[in-house]
Amino acid sequence: MRRVLAVVCLVIVLGSSPRSLLAAQAGEPPSRDVLDSVVELILSGDADLLPVALEKVRGGLKGEDFTRELAEVVLPGLERSQEKAALLAALADRGDKAALPAMIALAKGSADALVRAAAIDGVAALGGSDEVPFLESLLSAEAGTVDAARGALVAIRSDIVSPRLVIALGDKARSGPQRVAIVGILSERRETAALPALVDAAVDADADVRAAAMKALGAMGGPEQIPGMVAGLLAARTDAERSDADRAIVQVCKEHRSKDLAAAALLDRFMAADPAAREVLLPTLARVGGPAVLEIVDGLIASPDAADRKLGLVALARWPDATVKDRLLHLVATASTEEEREMLLGGLIRIAPLPNNSLDPAGKLALVEQTMALCRRDQDRGKLLERASAIRTVETLRYVLPYVDQPALAESACQSIVELAHQRKLRDGNKDEFMVALDKVLATTTNEEIADRAQRYKLGKTWERKKP
Amino acid sequence: MAFDLNTLDGPFAALAGFDWGANADFFKSIDAAVVAAHGDASLRSALEKQFGTLLAGSTSRATKEYVCRKLAMIGTAVSVPALAALLTDADSSHMARFALERIDAPEAAAALRKALGMVEGSLKIGMISSLASRGDLQSVAAISNLLGGDAALAAAAAAALGTLATPEAAAALAAAKPAGDVAAAVIDARLACAEALLAKGDRKSAKAIYSSISTAIGDAPKTHRERAVRVAAKRGLLAAAE
Numbered sequence: 001m002r003r004v005l006a007v008v009c010l011v012i013v014l015g016s017s018p019r020s021l022l023a024a025q026a027g028e029p030p031s032r033d034v035l036d037s038v039v040e041l042i043l044s045g046d047a048d049l050l051p052v053a054l055e056k057v058r059g060g061l062k063g064e065d066f067t068r069e070l071a072e073v074v075l076p077g078l079e080r081s082q083e084k085a086a087l088l089a090a091l092a093d094r095g096d097k098a099a100l101p102a103m104i105a106l107a108k109g110s111a112d113a114l115v116r117a118a119a120i121d122g123v124a125a126l127g128g129s130d131e132v133p134f135l136e137s138l139l140s141a142e143a144g145t146v147d148a149a150r151g152a153l154v155a156i157r158s159d160i161v162s163p164r165l166v167i168a169l170g171d172k173a174r175s176g177p178q179r180v181a182i183v184g185i186l187s188e189r190r191e192t193a194a195l196p197a198l199v200d201a202a203v204d205a206d207a208d209v210r211a212a213a214m215k216a217l218g219a220m221g222g223p224e225q226i227p228g229m230v231a232g233l234l235a236a237r238t239d240a241e242r243s244d245a246d247r248a249i250v251q252v253c254k255e256h257r258s259k260d261l262a263a264a265a266l267l268d269r270f271m272a273a274d275p276a277a278r279e280v281l282l283p284t285l286a287r288v289g290g291p292a293v294l295e296i297v298d299g300l301i302a303s304p305d306a307a308d309r310k311l312g313l314v315a316l317a318r319w320p321d322a323t324v325k326d327r328l329l330h331l332v333a334t335a336s337t338e339e340e341r342e343m344l345l346g347g348l349i350r351i352a353p354l355p356n357n358s359l360d361p362a363g364k365l366a367l368v369e370q371t372m373a374l375c376r377r378d379q380d381r382g383k384l385l386e387r388a389s390a391i392r393t394v395e396t397l398r399y400v401l402p403y404v405d406q407p408a409l410a411e412s413a414c415q416s417i418v419e420l421a422h423q424r425k426l427r428d429g430n431k432d433e434f435m436v437a438l439d440k441v442l443a444t445t446t447n448e449e450i451a452d453r454a455q456r457y458k459l460g461k462t463w464e465r466k467k468p
Numbered sequence: 469m470a471f472d473l474n475t476l477d478g479p480f481a482a483l484a485g486f487d488w489g490a491n492a493d494f495f496k497s498i499d500a501a502v503v504a505a506h507g508d509a510s511l512r513s514a515l516e517k518q519f520g521t522l523l524a525g526s527t528s529r530a531t532k533e534y535v536c537r538k539l540a541m542i543g544t545a546v547s548v549p550a551l552a553a554l555l556t557d558a559d560s561s562h563m564a565r566f567a568l569e570r571i572d573a574p575e576a577a578a579a580l581r582k583a584l585g586m587v588e589g590s591l592k593i594g595m596i597s598s599l600a601s602r603g604d605l606q607s608v609a610a611i612s613n614l615l616g617g618d619a620a621l622a623a624a625a626a627a628a629l630g631t632l633a634t635p636e637a638a639a640a641l642a643a644a645k646p647a648g649d650v651a652a653a654v655i656d657a658r659l660a661c662a663e664a665l666l667a668k669g670d671r672k673s674a675k676a677i678y679s680s681i682s683t684a685i686g687d688a689p690k691t692h693r694e695r696a697v698r699v700a701a702k703r704g705l706l707a708a709a710e
Contacts, residue, residue: 034710041702046687048695052703060710 031061039074042083050086057090064098067091071102085118092125100126104134117148124152129160136164139178150181154188162191169197176206183209187216195221199228202245203235211241218248222256226265233284234277246284253288254320263288270296279311286315294324301331313340317347322359325351325367332374345374349383353390364391365399382412389419394430396420397437404440414445414454421457471504471511480518483535487528498538505542516547523550529559536563545573552579561591565598577604584610593624600628608632612640615654622646623653630657633664635673642680652693655681659700662708671708678704 034056041053057070071091078084088106091099103126106119120138123131135156138149153161168174169182183201186194198220201213214232217225229249236242253263266288270281282300285293293315300312313331316324328348335341352367359367368388375381385403388396397420403413417437421427427434434457441454453463479494486492505512519535527535532554539547548571554564568576577599584595584607596614599607611632614625626644629637638661646654662677682701689695 031710034706037706037709048689048699049702052699052706055703056706056710060706 031063031066034061035066035069038070042074042078042087045080045083050083054086054090057087058093064096067094067096067098068102071099075102075106081112081114084112084115088115088118088122092122095126097126100131104131107134107138113144116145120145120148120152121155124155127156127158129158132156132158132160132164136168139168139181140175146177146181150185153185161189162186162193165191166194166197169194169201172205176208179204179206179209180212183212183216187212187219190220192220195225199225199232202228202232207237207241210235211244214245214248218251221248221252223252223258223261223265226252226262227269230266230269230273230281234280242280246287249284250287263290264292267292282311282315283318286318287320289320289323294319298327310340313344317343319347319351322351322354322364322367325359329370329374342380345371345380348374349380349387352384353387355390361391361393362395365393365395369399378408382409385409385412385416386419389416392420392423392426394426394433397430397433401437401440404437404444410444411447411450414441414447414450417441418450418453418457421454422463424462427457471501471508473501473511473514476501476518480522483531484522484525484527486531486534488530495534502538502542512542512544513546515542516544519543520547520550523554532560533563536560536567539567540570543567543571543576545571545575547571548573548575548579551576552583555579555583555595556587556591558591561587561594565594569598569601577602577606580604581607581610592621596621596624596628600631603632605632605634608634608636608640612637615640615644615646619648619650622650626650626653626657630660633661635665635670637661638665638673638677642677655697659697659704662704666704666708675705675708678702678708 038053038056038061041049044050061070070087075084075087075091078087084106088103091103100123103119103122106115107123110116110119120135123135127135132153135149135152138145139153140146141149153165165182165186169179169186174182179201183198186198195217198213198216201209202217204210204213210232214229217229217232221229226249229245229252233242233245233249236245249266253259253266256262266281266285267290270278270285273281282297286297297312297315300308301316303309303312316327316331319328325348328344328351332341332344332348335344348367348371352371353364365388368384368391372381372384375384381403385400388400397417400413400416400420403409404417406413418441421434421438438454438458442451442458445451445454456463476497479497482494483498501511501515505515516539519539522531522535536551536554539551543551548568551564551567551571554560555568557564565580568580580595580598580602581604584592584599587595592614596611599611608629611625611628614621615629616622622644626641626646629641638658641654641658641661644650644654658677658681662674665677666674678701681697682705685694685698685701689698
């Protein structure tokens with residue numbers, strides 16, 4: 001009944017009589033009929049027909065007059081929030097700014113969160129610089145509106161977003177969550193002009209702001225931001241924050257188009273740092289790697305000072321590739337304590353099969369064999385067997401297979417074999433050997449997932465890795 | 469440079485005795501001649517003559533298929549009689565239509581129309597399809613007469629009328645009293661007609677079709693198909709109204 005009343009009211013407002021889709025009045029411009037029909041379809045509540053009507057809103061009914069009628073008369077007359085939100089989205093896609101005042105009114109005044117969010121999206125789609133202050137003001141609203149405003153400020157086409165948000169970011173009177181949202185917006189907009197402000201935020205008193213800024217700098221920063229990011233790393237208060245900051249710096253030093261300059265800037269900061277800061281920075285520096293860093297690490301390891309030596313060994317164990325394999329092999333063999341030995345061995349186990357190291361597959365496998373000979377504990381041997389599957393050759397399969405017969409290492413060997421078998425080309429190219437190996441896995445493993453994978457690979461099927 | 473026809477004596481002799489599985493290297497020479505015949509009327513004429521002889525003779529089905537493929541590329545009205553003679557043959561009808569569909573001569577359409585009255589079953593469906601594919605408006609009446617017959621024929625006729633999409637085709641479809649699968653084919657064809665009429669600017673006819681379908685389905689569609697048809701009709705109505 002309410003819907004019928006709504007139709008009648010709308011039709012009265014639109015200045016026309018109720019009509020079916022078919023009964024066009026003679027002499028009336030066709031689009032007026034179409035508008036009536038569109039309104040009727042929207043009001044029908046029919047899920048099949050709503051998209052038909054909205055398609056017309058998006059691309060038909062040409063002209064600002066129709067836009068205004070849809071936005072200022074039809075839209076307020078709709079009862080259900082889903083229909084309002086759908087019409088708002090269609091009006092946004094229509095791209096006619098004539099709908100903007102109605103959208104702003106709903107973004108400001110609608111009590112319905114769904115409608116308000118759709119209106120805010122619409123303001124972003126149709127608006128420009130004039131609407132930025134309004135959208136910015138919504139960042140202090142309640143959570144649902146903040147999310148919509150955040151998305152709108154990312155999407156809106158305007159040159160003033162960055163300068164305004166940079167000022168807002170520096171306003172310490174704003175709450176932490178607001179400033180975190182601002183950092184996220186600047187990052188998603190890839191506003192490089194905001195990089196200095198992000199560097200400042202990397203040492204903010206608020207841990208969440210610091211973390212957000214470091215993350216943004218990891219994605220957007222370059223060599224010029226490395227000193228600021230180092231300050232951010234040194235400002236970190238917890239291991240988790242330090243780890244995230246470390247990751248952001250390594251990201252710039254490994255992935256930026258000027259990554260060598262970034263790595264050099266990091267090294268410069270390390271050299272200029274005091275001993276306490278060097279202790280924090282060295283693991284990060286080691287993860288970046290490079291000959292100059294290796295020289296520093298070698299110097300520390302050779303130092304008579306026990307603390308310096310330990311720092312050097314930690315750095316070497318974190319090295320990103322196999323260029324330090326000979327050093328590690330030597331140091332494992334000559335380690336003075338079991339703790340030192342385990343740490344260095346962990347580094348060897350990690351780098352031996354790395355896909356980006358300088359060794360060819362045979363060299364990697366040889367390093368795995370050398371490392372295996374140094375392992376004293378089954379947990380290290382098992383870890384190494386599992387890591388070996390990164391060397392995707394049939395020789396690795398031949399190396400790993402005998403370990404299935406050793407009860408303490410059987411599951412690790414089985415895991416490694418199914419990982420190798422996951423590589424279809426490798427499996428199909430060495431089918432006979434893989435069939436034998438997978439049969440052995442099936443006869444040995446007690447792990448249901450490994451057994452399932454082995455069975456699937458035997459039948460030539462794929463297996464989908466669970467997402468973490 | 470003119471193509472030397474004498475070089476084709478051997479390949480054409482081989483083609484006359486060809487069958488599936490035999491060495492087909494000689495195809496290359498004939499293929500090259502067919503390519504060269506574009507823009508060379510005398511070569512085209514000479515090739516058509518050779519091809520016509522092969523079609524009329526007691527050559528294998530493999531030979532006839534190869535010849536039909538070539539005539540689809542270079543055939544003219546001259547080749548129509550030889551191809552038309554194959555239309556009633558169950559083995560060769562399909563490939564003869566393949567050529568006739570593509571030969572840009574009214575004689576080709578006339579041959580297909582004539583064959584429509586001479587064949588039955590799947591061969592007849594083939595003729596309907598080829599005439600629609602050629603956009604042969606002269607066949608609308610003959611195809612319309614098939615809407616009331618055998619279900620497979622009626623469905624093929626409906627689809628063809630949807631492709632031809634003249635007001636006469638639309639009228640024949642509207643007057644049809646189909647059932648079952650044919651009803652679905654007729655509705656699809658009517659929607660195709662309406663869309664084509666709308667594209668040509670005939671909003672009134674298109675609107676009449678869309679509204680007739682919309683009314684027939686009503687506001688409470690029972691099946692997924694009915695829902696889809698209803699959406700298509702409403703969408704068409706809006707397009708026709710604007």
